[in-house]
Amino acid sequence: MKARRTPKERGFIITGILGILDQAATMKLIDLAIVVQSLQSTSF
Numbered sequence: 001m002k003a004r005r006t007p008k009e010r011g012f013i014i015t016g017i018l019g020i021l022d023q024a025a026t027m028k029l030i031d032l033a034i035v036v037q038s039l040q041s042t043s044f
Helices: 002-009 017-026 032-040
Strands: none
Touching: 017 032
């Protein structure tokens, strides 16, 4: 997929939504279990 290939070629790290949430949890900004549970209860 070009949307991911181009940033990778330019040295960017690709992070999905769970990776971002994991980083926020590591920084004690969110409770990962609660956020994941909230996401699972939506149509997201």
